[in-house]
Amino acid sequence: MTARIKRAPLSRDRVLESALALADAEGLQAVTMRRLGDELGVEAMSLYYHLPGKDGLLDGLVDTLAGQIEYEIEHAVASRAGGNSDTALTAEQDWRAVLRRRCLAARRVMVRHPWGPGLLASRKAVPFSVYLLFEGTLATMVRGGLSYHLGHQALHALGSMVLGFAQEIFSPAQAAGDVDPDAADAEFEAVATALPYLAAMVAVEMHDNDDPVLGWCDSQTEFEFTLDLLLDGLERKRLTGS
Amino acid sequence: MTARIKRAPLSRDRVLESALALADAEGLQAVTMRRLGDELGVEAMSLYYHLPGKDGLLDGLVDTLAGQIEYEIEHAVASRAGGNSDTALTAEQDWRAVLRRRCLAARRVMVRHPWGPGLLASRKAVPFSVYLLFEGTLATMVRGGLSYHLGHQALHALGSMVLGFAQEIFSPAQAAGDVDPDAADAEFEAVATALPYLAAMVAVEMHDNDDPVLGWCDSQTEFEFTLDLLLDGLERKRLTGS
DNA sequence: ACCTGAACACCGTTCAAGT
DNA sequence: ACCTGAACACCGTTCAAGT
Numbered sequence: 407m408t409a410r411i412k413r414a415p416l417s418r419d420r421v422l423e424s425a426l427a428l429a430d431a432e433g434l435q436a437v438t439m440r441r442l443g444d445e446l447g448v449e450a451m452s453l454y455y456h457l458p459g460k461d462g463l464l465d466g467l468v469d470t471l472a473g474q475i476e477y478e479i480e481h482a483v484a485s486r487a488g489g490n491s492d493t494a495l496t497a498e499q500d501w502r503a504v505l506r507r508r509c510l511a512a513r514r515v516m517v518r519h520p521w522g523p524g525l526l527a528s529r530k531a532v533p534f535s536v537y538l539l540f541e542g543t544l545a546t547m548v549r550g551g552l553s554y555h556l557g558h559q560a561l562h563a564l565g566s567m568v569l570g571f572a573q574e575i576f577s578p579a580q581a582a583g584d585v586d587p588d589a590a591d592a593e594f595e596a597v598a599t600a601l602p603y604l605a606a607m608v609a610v611e612m613h614d615n616d617d618p619v620l621g622w623c624d625s626q627t628e629f630e631f632t633l634d635l636l637l638d639g640l641e642r643k644r645l646t647g648s
Numbered sequence: 649m650t651a652r653i654k655r656a657p658l659s660r661d662r663v664l665e666s667a668l669a670l671a672d673a674e675g676l677q678a679v680t681m682r683r684l685g686d687e688l689g690v691e692a693m694s695l696y697y698h699l700p701g702k703d704g705l706l707d708g709l710v711d712t713l714a715g716q717i718e719y720e721i722e723h724a725v726a727s728r729a730g731g732n733s734d735t736a737l738t739a740e741q742d743w744r745a746v747l748r749r750r751c752l753a754a755r756r757v758m759v760r761h762p763w764g765p766g767l768l769a770s771r772k773a774v775p776f777s778v779y780l781l782f783e784g785t786l787a788t789m790v791r792g793g794l795s796y797h798l799g800h801q802a803l804h805a806l807g808s809m810v811l812g813f814a815q816e817i818f819s820p821a822q823a824a825g826d827v828d829p830d831a832a833d834a835e836f837e838a839v840a841t842a843l844p845y846l847a848a849m850v851a852v853e854m855h856d857n858d859d860p861v862l863g864w865c866d867s868q869t870e871f872e873f874t875l876d877l878l879l880d881g882l883e884r885k886r887l888t889g890s
Numbered sequence: 891a892c893c894t895g896a897a898c899a900c901c902g903t904t905c906a907a908g909t
Numbered sequence: 910a911c912c913t914g915a916a917c918a919c920c921g922t923t924c925a926a927g928t
Contacts, residue, residue, distance in 0.1 A: 416892080439921060451922085452893050460921060502879050509875055517868075527766055547882075556882065556890045563878050567808060567871070626759075629809070633751055635881035636805050636874070637744050640789075640798065648798045658911080681902060693903085694912050702902060 416448060418456045422466045426519070429467070434521040437463075464525060465533055471515055471522050472535035478511035479542070501550020505564070508543055512568045526569050537601055540565070544603040554610040557603075562628035563635065658690060660698045664708045668761070671709070676763040679705075706767060707775055713757055713764050714777035720753035721784070743792020747806070750785055754810045768811050779843060782807070786845040796852040799845075804870035805877065 424445050429437050439460055443450035457463050516522045526536070540561055547557040598605035666687050671679050681702055685692035699705050758764045768778070782803055789799040840847035 438919090440919085449894055451895080451924095454922075455892060502883060506875065506879060510872075513868075513871055524769055527769065550886075552882065552886050553890060556885055560878070560882050564875075567874060567878070626755075629755055630752075632809060632878070633748065633806075636802070636809070636877055637748060639877035639881055640794065640802050641744060643798055644792075644794050648795060680900090682900085691913055693905095693914085696903075697911060 416446065416452060416456055418466070421446065421453055421456055421463070422470055425463060425467055426470060429521050429525075430519060434525060437467075439463075465529065467525060468529060468533045469535040471519060471525070472533070472539055474515045474518075475512045475539060478514055479508050482507050482511050501546050501552070504546050504550075505543065508539075508546065509564055509568050512539070516568070523569055534597075537597075537604065541601045541604050544607060548603055548606075554607040558607055558611055559628055559631045563632040566632075658688060658694060658698055660708070663688065663695055663698055663705070664712055667705060667709055668712060671763050671767075672761060676767060679709075681705075707771065709767060710771060710775045711777040713761060713767070714775070714781055716757045716760075717754045717781060720756055721750050724749050724753050743788050743794070746788045746792075747785065750781075750788065751806055751810050754781070758810070765811055776839075779839075779846065783843045783846050786849060790845055790848075796849040800849055800853055801870055801873045805874040808874070 421442065425437050425442055428442060428445055439453055440450040442463075443453060446453075453463070457466065543564065544557050544561060547560055548554065552560065663684065667679050667684055670684060670687055681695055682692040684705075685695060688695075695705070699708065785806065786796075786799050786803060789802055790796065794802065
């Protein structure tokens with residue numbers, strides 16, 4: 407018997423890890439099934455045993471990024487005040503500081519992996535791991551005293567800033583590619599349990615919306631909202647002479 | 649002689665037109681040299697006679713979008729006040745209204761061609777046609793009384809909103825792929841003539857910048873600027889109970 | 891259970907050749 | 910001047926086959 411070098415056996419995690427490293431090193435367009443196989447000393451076709459194909463791989467990468475953001479949020483040191491984060495300040499008392507920390511955490515991950523926004527934009531559906539981030543952000547705002555309506559708009563504004571893209575959020579049916587409306591309902595219920603704040607927001611916004619021209623999530627409204635928020639802010643800065 | 653159907657001869661414009669229609673109909677990923685050839689009744693290789701390759705095609709598409717935005721800005725009817733646009737209001741007097749019109753015009757084009765932001769994000773360099781749009785926006789702000797510094801930050805904020813992406817703007821050397829620094833200087837000068845406000849902004853910002861850690865265009869600063877603008881605006885809305 | 895080889899239907903691009 | 914055919918080096922994916 408020839409003594410062969412026994413590589414560590416392949417696994418979903420090992421493939422994702424390698425894909426992440428490859429994307430960091432050479433960009434997302436270098437992440438190719440064949441190239442990834444090379445990197446792992448394996449034929450491209452072997453990857454299909456561990457992952458459901460290229461789209462599955464990319465979704466896995468998104469989940470990895472979302473996980474890193476979650477980790478950063480947890481372990482973030484308040485960059486401004488400089489005090490330790492175990493003070494009595496809670497989300498209720500200072501939602502702005504919490505939100506700021508969340509956004510900066512997300513941004514840190516995106517800066518570390520500059521292909522992140524592009525990857526996000528390429529996914530047809532918002533992966534669940536990203537919905538979890540939205541949920542946390544919305545929870546922060548609602549507990550801080552913002553209405554669901556305002557929270558919804560803010561979600562668009564901050565999301566498009568942090569992720570570098572703006573698209574219709576939270577249309578679970580489209581996301582799952584369901585055809586059967588019953589299946590969509592069942593799924594919605596399951597999702598709603600995991601994402602109570604987002605579910606409440608959908609309920610409120612759908613109720614308020616009397617003219618569902620572009621769907622309940624009329625992003626033209628969100629766009630103008632953010633635009634005016636920025637223009638008003640700029641005018642204020644102009645008056646103080648920045 | 650068999651009577652052949654003589655198709656209209658190919659041209660850069662006809663190819664771009666067809667590419668735009670194809671992207672609208674089936675998405676950007678359907679825009680393929682071979683597919684585009686089919687659409688035009690021609691072999692894929694023929695396209696290379698009229699365009700310098702796929703990247704050239706995509707750059708051409710960006711220019712087309714930029715042109716549409718320019719047209720929309722020119723022909724926009726003020727959507728809010730409802731009055732005609734031939735009033736005495738000039739940029740100097742109401743920079744916010746002008747800026748609003750510009751952003752909404754750009755957005756209308758992006759909504760018409762939803763693959764626009766993705767296409768923009770895919771380009772390694774910001775095409776000149778897009779710089780022209782930035783120039784007009786910056787000019788509006790500076791003439792309206794904003795400092796170049798504030799205008800710079802606003803360009804990032806509005807650009808990332810409208811185009812759905814955030815990246816380092818205005819690094820002409822990288823954009824042109826130059827290696828020779830003399831060539832870069834010459835090009836800079838040529839560009840500066842066409843884009844006086846952007847050129848002035850670069851001059852001001854470079855002078856002010858004493859710690860060029862991340863290049864003069866430190867987008868972390870821009871990010872936090874926009875973030876705080878939004879957070880402050882949200883807090884104000886919260887207090888008035890939206 | 892895990893991986894491979896051959897095959898299929900696609901890409902962008904080159905280059906010599908046709909008219 | 911304008912277009913084509915053949916060829917090259919790539920894609921993702923399937924599926925039967927190996928160990």
